[in-house]
Amino acid sequence: MTDPVDRFAARPLVAHYDAPHAAGGQSLPARLRDAFRAAGCDPDRLTLDEIAGIDQLHLGGRQASRSLAALGELAPGRRVLDVGCGTGGASRLLAAEFGCEVTGLDLTPAFVEVAAWLSRATGLDERTRFLCADAARVPLPDAGMDLVWCQHALMNMPDAAAVLAEWRRLLVPGGRVLLHELVAGDNAEPLALPVPWARDAATSHLRSREALEALLSAGGFIPETVHDVTETALDWRRKHSRREAGAPPRETPALPGPSLIFGEAFVEMGRNLRDNLAADRVRIIEGVFR
Known part of the structure; x- marks a missing residue:
């Protein structure tokens, strides 16, 4: 079988999303397991x-995931492909x-x-x-999915077509795409x-x-429904930026956060x-397409 991932082409993206390991540190699962133990949790x-x-x-x-799910009127038993699933949070939310x-x-x-691992643990x-695969070469059969779900992933894909x-x-006839995506704003500054x-x-x-x-x-x-949700996203990001910049030292280790994935650059x-x-260099949309 053809490898569903071009390892050489994927290398820069993989290094970005697991920067501490790419720089010679522990693997992401090992870092997260250690952090959960330090916070007093059983990682399993x-x-x-x-x-x-x-x-x-x-x-x-x-x-944001709940908002998109409500827009798509999801129902039990739907077969969903979560493209660019990351650590699987949206997949688990849709299941649970x-x-x-x-x-x-x-x-x-x-x-x-x-x-x-996190799905087993929960x-x-x-x-x-x-599945670990390129979204342009998915090792799944035709017409096996009712929905494609994609949050903040197309902006990493050079060949969107x-x-x-x-x-x-992959979709059944009449299947739908639920999309929550970053797009370029009207400000053309870098x-x-x-x-x-x-x-x-x-x-x-x-x-x-x-x-x-x-x-x-x-x-x-x-398109069935498309909304610009930039202001909601900006309010959420402002709140989290204040929290990240002003977090006081803790006597006990905190639960794992994004810095364990992206490294020290995450606050920046x-x-x-x-x-x-x-500055309107970036905007956020959510939508349903059939």
Whole structure:
């Protein structure tokens, strides 16, 4: 079977999303397990609240995922492909709160390993599974999914047309795409970098909302509902930036957060993302496409 991941092409993106390991440190699963133990948790028996800090690595966290799920009117038993699933937080939320059967897909091996572990640790492994693969070459059969779910992933994919063709192949007739995505704003100034999805311009593939919707249309997807949720995302990012900058020293270790994944640059990434949103260099949309 052809390897579903081009390891050489994936290397810069994998290094970005697991920077401490790429720099010679511990693997991501090892770092997170140690951090959970230090915080007084059993890493093999965790709650969804205990893993919330590393669960959904996109703007808005669980609140944004619930908003998108409500927009898509999800129902129990739906077969969902979670593209760019990261550590699997949205996959677990859709399984736990909406009764969906979810397959998470990500290019970063450490994310896939962590996602599978966290689903086992939270008792959701029977309704979630995870694959390490390129979203443009998914090793799954035709017409096996009712929904494609994608939050903050297309901006890392240079060949979005190929990805959308895969979505069309994987979906049943009438299947839908639920999208929560970063798009370029009207301000054409260069992005303040690094940001959570890129340390430099080479791994950022932001498109304007118009360009993204044109790609979706060319791929055979008709918009049902599309909302600009930039202000909500900016309010959320401002709150978290204040928390990250002003967090006092703790007598006991905190539960794991995004800095364990992205490294020491994460605070700067969050601050830059806030500033890019405020300056209209970046916007956020959520939508349903059939």
